[in-house]
Amino acid sequence: MSMTLRPATSADADAVAKIWYHGWQDGHLGNVPDSLVRIRTRDSFWTRAADRVGDTTVAVLDGEVAGFVMVVGDEVEQVYVSSDHRGSGVAGVLLLEAERLVNAGGHSRAWLAVAPGNARARRFYERCGWVDEGEFDNRVPGPGGLISVPCRRYVKTVA
Numbered sequence: 001m002s003m004t005l006r007p008a009t010s011a012d013a014d015a016v017a018k019i020w021y022h023g024w025q026d027g028h029l030g031n032v033p034d035s036l037v038r039i040r041t042r043d044s045f046w047t048r049a050a051d052r053v054g055d056t057t058v059a060v061l062d063g064e065v066a067g068f069v070m071v072v073g074d075e076v077e078q079v080y081v082s083s084d085h086r087g088s089g090v091a092g093v094l095l096l097e098a099e100r101l102v103n104a105g106g107h108s109r110a111w112l113a114v115a116p117g118n119a120r121a122r123r124f125y126e127r128c129g130w131v132d133e134g135e136f137d138n139r140v141p142g143p144g145g146l147i148s149v150p151c152r153r154y155v156k157t158v159a
Contacts (some may be wrong), residue, residue: 003090003099008056008068015065016056018050023080029152031117032149039142048138057097059090066090074107095128096142098157113138113151122152130154 008016021042029037049056055070055077067081067090076098081091102110106114112130114121124134131154 002061003066003093005093006059006060008053009060010050011148012056012058012065012068013046013050013053015056017046019065019067019080019082020049020078021045023082025131026083027121029119030074031115033144033147035147036140036149039147057094057101059078059094061085061088061090061122067094069094069101071098071101071105073105074102074110076102076110076112079112086131091124092128092135095125098154103158108157109155111153111155113149116150116152125154128156130156 023090024040024045027081047135052070055072057069058065059067059081065082066085066088069076069080071076075094079091079095079098081088081094099110111133112125113136114125116122116135122132133153133155136151136153138149139146140149141147
């Protein structure tokens with residue numbers, strides 16, 4: 001497997017949006033409040049992927065974007081791999097890069113939010129050394145204000 005990690009460019013936004021949209025559907029439908037599902041329209045992923053290029057690192061495999069991470073400060077906000085590449089090791093490489101970026105940003109500890117019902121993601125993070133620190137109320141911006149999304153907070157020392 002010849003994989004390259006690099007900062008995303010605007011040309012990657014479409015590929016990132018496709019991976020994000022389908023991956024989000026897999027991991028979140030039935031696991032998050034309906035109020036969040038309603039605002040996570042297909043178009044919203046394309047808008048957000050384009051807006052978030054500066055926070056995004058992509059994994060490129062055989063010339064295609066196979067997955068991505070978004071890191072802001074000490075938070076690993078998004079980790080997604082295309083369904084074609086799940087189980088191939090891409091996610092682990094991306095998560096290690098996210099941890100490196102958090103540390104390079106001056107933080108000794110990273111955190112991320114996981115929907116409690118997203119068992120596949122929770123197992124993955126635990127295999128990678130992340131620790132479930134408990135429940136928290138993740139407040140997600142929506143058109144009518146903040147949406148309360150019950151989540152689990154996972155943490156890892158990255159220093």
